[in-house]
Amino acid sequence: MSGARVSRVPLDEEKLARAALTYLAEPADPALGALLAICSPAEVLAAIKADMLPGTGPGCGDTPASRAALHRALSRWRTRLPSLPDDEEIAGARRGGIRLTCPGDAEWPCALDQLAQARPYALWLRGNADLRFACSRSVSMVGSRAATGYGGHVAGEMAADLGERGWTVVSGGAYGIDAAAHRGALAAEAVTIAVLACGVDYPYPAGHADLFAAIAAQGLVVSEWPPGRHPARMRFLVRNRVIAALGCGTVIVEAGERSGALNTARHAADLGKPLMAVPGPVTSVQSAGCHRIIREWGANCVTRAADIIELLSPLGISDALAPVGGPDRAWRPDPGADRAPSRDDLDPDSARVLDALPARGGAGTSTIAVEAGVDLDTVLRCLGRLAGHGFIERCDRGWRLRRS
Amino acid sequence: MPLARTYSVALIGVNGQVVEVEADITNGLVGMILVGLPDTALREARDRIRAAIANSGEEWPLRKITVGLSPASLPKRGSWFDLAIAIGILAAAAKVPRAAVEEVMFFGELGLDGQLRPVRGVLPAVAAAVDAGFGTVMVAEQNAAEAALVPGVRVIAACSLTAAADWLRGTPVCDGSQAAAEYEGGHELPDSRVRGVRRSVSGAVSDSSAVLDGRISRMAVPDVAAAPDLAELLGQPTARRAAEVCAAGGHHLSLLGPPGAGKTMLAERIPTILPRLDTAAALEVTAIHSVAGTLPPQVSLLTDPPFLAPHHTATKAAIVGGGSGIILPGSASLAHRGVLFLDEAPEFANDVLDALRQPLEAGEVVVARLGVIATFPAKFTLVLAANPCPCAKVAGPQDGCRCSPAARRRYQGRISGPLLDRIDLKIELEPVGRRELLSDRTFAESSRTVALRVIQARERAAHRLRGTPWILNAEIPGSELRRTWPPMPGSLAAVERALERGLISARGVVKVIRVAWTIADLAGRPRPTRDDCDAALGLWLGVRR
Numbered sequence: 001m002s003g004a005r006v007s008r009v010p011l012d013e014e015k016l017a018r019a020a021l022t023y024l025a026e027p028a029d030p031a032l033g034a035l036l037a038i039c040s041p042a043e044v045l046a047a048i049k050a051d052m053l054p055g056t057g058p059g060c061g062d063t064p065a066s067r068a069a070l071h072r073a074l075s076r077w078r079t080r081l082p083s084l085p086d087d088e089e090i091a092g093a094r095r096g097g098i099r100l101t102c103p104g105d106a107e108w109p110c111a112l113d114q115l116a117q118a119r120p121y122a123l124w125l126r127g128n129a130d131l132r133f134a135c136s137r138s139v140s141m142v143g144s145r146a147a148t149g150y151g152g153h154v155a156g157e158m159a160a161d162l163g164e165r166g167w168t169v170v171s172g173g174a175y176g177i178d179a180a181a182h183r184g185a186l187a188a189e190a191v192t193i194a195v196l197a198c199g200v201d202y203p204y205p206a207g208h209a210d211l212f213a214a215i216a217a218q219g220l221v222v223s224e225w226p227p228g229r230h231p232a233r234m235r236f237l238v239r240n241r242v243i244a245a246l247g248c249g250t251v252i253v254e255a256g257e258r259s260g261a262l263n264t265a266r267h268a269a270d271l272g273k274p275l276m277a278v279p280g281p282v283t284s285v286q287s288a289g290c291h292r293i294i295r296e297w298g299a300n301c302v303t304r305a306a307d308i309i310e311l312l313s314p315l316g317i318s319d320a321l322a323p324v325g326g327p328d329r330a331w332r333p334d335p336g337a338d339r340a341p342s343r344d345d346l347d348p349d350s351a352r353v354l355d356a357l358p359a360r361g362g363a364g365t366s367t368i369a370v371e372a373g374v375d376l377d378t379v380l381r382c383l384g385r386l387a388g389h390g391f392i393e394r395c396d397r398g399w400r401l402r403r404s
Numbered sequence: 405m406p407l408a409r410t411y412s413v414a415l416i417g418v419n420g421q422v423v424e425v426e427a428d429i430t431n432g433l434v435g436m437i438l439v440g441l442p443d444t445a446l447r448e449a450r451d452r453i454r455a456a457i458a459n460s461g462e463e464w465p466l467r468k469i470t471v472g473l474s475p476a477s478l479p480k481r482g483s484w485f486d487l488a489i490a491i492g493i494l495a496a497a498a499k500v501p502r503a504a505v506e507e508v509m510f511f512g513e514l515g516l517d518g519q520l521r522p523v524r525g526v527l528p529a530v531a532a533a534v535d536a537g538f539g540t541v542m543v544a545e546q547n548a549a550e551a552a553l554v555p556g557v558r559v560i561a562a563c564s565l566t567a568a569a570d571w572l573r574g575t576p577v578c579d580g581s582q583a584a585a586e587y588e589g590g591h592e593l594p595d596s597r598v599r600g601v602r603r604s605v606s607g608a609v610s611d612s613s614a615v616l617d618g619r620i621s622r623m624a625v626p627d628v629a630a631a632p633d634l635a636e637l638l639g640q641p642t643a644r645r646a647a648e649v650c651a652a653g654g655h656h657l658s659l660l661g662p663p664g665a666g667k668t669m670l671a672e673r674i675p676t677i678l679p680r681l682d683t684a685a686a687l688e689v690t691a692i693h694s695v696a697g698t699l700p701p702q703v704s705l706l707t708d709p710p711f712l713a714p715h716h717t718a719t720k721a722a723i724v725g726g727g728s729g730i731i732l733p734g735s736a737s738l739a740h741r742g743v744l745f746l747d748e749a750p751e752f753a754n755d756v757l758d759a760l761r762q763p764l765e766a767g768e769v770v771v772a773r774l775g776v777i778a779t780f781p782a783k784f785t786l787v788l789a790a791n792p793c794p795c796a797k798v799a800g801p802q803d804g805c806r807c808s809p810a811a812r813r814r815y816q817g818r819i820s821g822p823l824l825d826r827i828d829l830k831i832e833l834e835p836v837g838r839r840e841l842l843s844d845r846t847f848a849e850s851s852r853t854v855a856l857r858v859i860q861a862r863e864r865a866a867h868r869l870r871g872t873p874w875i876l877n878a879e880i881p882g883s884e885l886r887r888t889w890p891p892m893p894g895s896l897a898a899v900e901r902a903l904e905r906g907l908i909s910a911r912g913v914v915k916v917i918r919v920a921w922t923i924a925d926l927a928g929r930p931r932p933t934r935d936d937c938d939a940a941l942g943l944w945l946g947v948r949r
Contacts, residue, residue: 384942388898
């Protein structure tokens with residue numbers, strides 16, 4: 001049998017085989033990755049069931065050493081054969097809003113193909129968003145579980161700002177920064193993706209069951225593990241490569257020296273994706289990892305959502321900074337409101353009110369109104385407008401000009 | 405069978421429950437037993453009733469009397485059931501016709517001489533009686549006007565036990581008139597006046613009336629000149645505007661400023677620009693005040709929004725209601741449909757301020773006591789006033805405030821975040837200079853002018869919010885505001901700018917939009933424009949942070 005073969009197996013059978021493989025093998029198994037590069041999933045599954053190698057090919061079982069490694073891998077996968085659900089059951093696992101996406105599907109994000117042989121065999125999804133579309137403009141945001149108030153605040157604000165500008169947040173499901181990022185994105189009514197290290201129907205940590213439900217309603221809960229699978233320590237590290245791959249770039253908000261977030265950062269750097277870190281107080285142990293990756297790995301120092309978008313946007317896209325507008329976002333600025341208005345842009349009433357303010361010291365509202373020759377309603381609204389735009393500010397005796 | 409039944413009502417909060425009083429006279433040891441969870445005051449009824457019956461010239465049955473109050477599981481309190489028990493005993497002794505007493509509800513306390521005395525809470529009790537199908541109630545003369553507020557009830561006002569018994573027997577008294585006066589409910593009594601009630605916790609009552617429309621202005625108002633008016637708040641145009649917005653949208657208001665800037669003056673004038681209560685609201689308010697026993701004599705229906713200003717030493721029970729015996733409404737409920745003004749708000753105990761969170765959230769107060777849970781309505785507009793610092797001195801060149809910024813922050817931080825979250829309007833009042841006083845004379849408007857705008861704005865808001873659970877703009881939750889009622893597109897440029905510059909938080913933006921709706925309602929615009937949003941922003945940014 002030749003190595004590079006085009007699969008003639010129908011897609012449904014192939015999807016079923018990939019689903020079965022997620023039950024049998026741990027993700028990122030190098031042996032399975034190598035096999036899938038040359039054989040179809042159905043052939044691999046049949047080989048596991050029959051306990052015989054699916055032929056030979058370049059890079060696969062052509063040396064005695066690698067043949068031995070493959071045999072060991074086969075016996076490893078076969079240990080789970082007795083507990084492998086039958087086809088109907090696997091198809092049934094997709095009940096309850098859970099679905100499966102495989103390489104080649106319309107929903108499969110191409111970004112995952114960068115993982116080469118460590119590419120997920122398939123992904124289980126729960127939620128209403130489209131994975132591929134959501135990942136076209138996405139930021140992975142990870143950090144410490146034991147986040148400080150600062151870290152949680154920054155993660156939430158950044159995620160909300162990114163969300164309002166149409167970017168998807170990708171993160172894990174842990175306490176701390178992960179949760180803060182998801183909550184921020186949810187608050188902005190944006191799509192957010194939680195990549196779990198257990199089945200998508202298994203809420204871990206249990207305290208986040210509600211959060212996962214909210215994410216599924218508005219975004220996606222994603223896992224390489226089949227439904228019902230429990231989390232294990234090593235699975236989190238394996239999972240991190242998917243978080244890094246799904247985002248266009250990775251932001252570390254808060255990470256200690258030995259944080260798992262640095263593992264995600266390593267994956268992002270290996271994939272050649274922009275790596276960013278939010279600085280913290282230099283005395284904070286919780287930000288030590290962030291500072292290290294800025295110093296040693298050359299991570300970009302980012303402090304706000306606009307910094308991230310600037311780094312990740314393709315050149316020439318000028319509206320990347322503009323938030324997406326919707327019917328419910330009526331108070332987002334209209335384009336052009338971003339720049340600071342000058343005195344010349346003011347409407348006549350506001351200009352008159354601004355002129356009526358004394359050059360030094362403050363003046364009361366009525367005094368300003370009389371000076372400007374406008375009524376009380378007008379002066380109140382103009383003062384609000386001028387204060388909002390930063391021309392004036394409040395003082396002991398009313399309002400005064402603001403020194404810029 | 406020497407058993408008679410009469411009926412009365414036990415009040416739980418402002419809800420009444422019908423209580424059946426059974427009186428049984430049998431052979432046995434001479435005496436009277438009262439069963440059915442009576443409290444101390446009710447147990448004393450035994451001695452009061454015995455003296456009252458004897459002193460009314462009736463015969464006290466010298467046999468064994470058992471009086472049962474059912475439902476027996478409901479705790480019953482106070483002197484409320486005296487009349488029902490006394491009539492029950494007379495009926496059991498066949499001194500008054502048994503059939504006649506079963507048709508009537510009895511409320512009233514008896515004196516030892518047989519006088520019938522008024523009790524608290526007659527209005528909600530009579531309402532409960534009518535709901536339970538009783539068409540006739542008998543009350544003390546002083547309670548008659550209040551009882552007659554309930555439509556569809558026949559009120560028998562008796563001055564004494566003798567008069568009550570005579571009316572039941574149908575015997576005319578010697579001068580030919582009826583034993584007890586009868587009134588039809590739902591009509592105002594000839595001598596009852598619609599009068600406002602302004603009251604502080606000390607109990608001082610002044611009956612100044614707001615003069616808002618012709619119906620009221622024809623009333624005798626002793627001192628119109630002394631009635632507070634918004635125009636007196638000269639030199640504080642922003643504060644006057646904030647009061648108007650507060651009244652129109654029902655927004656809670658926080659006033660910050662040094663002593664003498666006019667915080668209390670402003671708060672006291674808010675009721676003068678609030679619309680009068682409609683009949684349903686007036687009945688609710690009157691019922692609460694009736695239970696609290698704070699209805700002034702001869703005043704039947706409270707149609708002015710109440711204004712409550714509890715002192716800052718008030719306890720939690722005084723503010724939200726409670727008490728060990730009879731559960732009484734607190735200031736928060738007494739201010740229902742009106743204004744609750746907390747002067748020197750940071751001086752209030754923390755648990756008192758935090759206890760306000762429930763009524764602010766739910767519009768009612770729930771007080772749980774042994775055996776009963778009482779619910780009082782408490783939808784009020786909260787007005788807080790605070791000095792910027794604990795020393796309460798005006799900042800000045802000499803001998804002024806020397807409090808450190810930390811001390812000031814600590815002082816203002818005593819009002820907890822969740823409470824401040826509910827407050828849409830924050831105003832800082834500064835001491836007024838002479839120039840500002842002169843300039844402001846052009847702009848000061850009387851309460852009457854402002855009140856007219858407020859009524860129209862409230863009507864617009866109510867019309868827009870029809871089909872929703874809300875009546876006032878302040879009640880609309882932020883999420884709903886974003887989804888269903890955004891302002892005109894592009895009208896938030898300045899607000900957005902302020903948000904980016906950190907002058908206002910995202911939560912502040914929601915409040916600005918809510919206030920902008922009220923400003924638009926006041927101006928008669930269908931949807932907030934850029935002008936309205938900027939005016940709201942101006943009010944929000946009018947506080948130094």
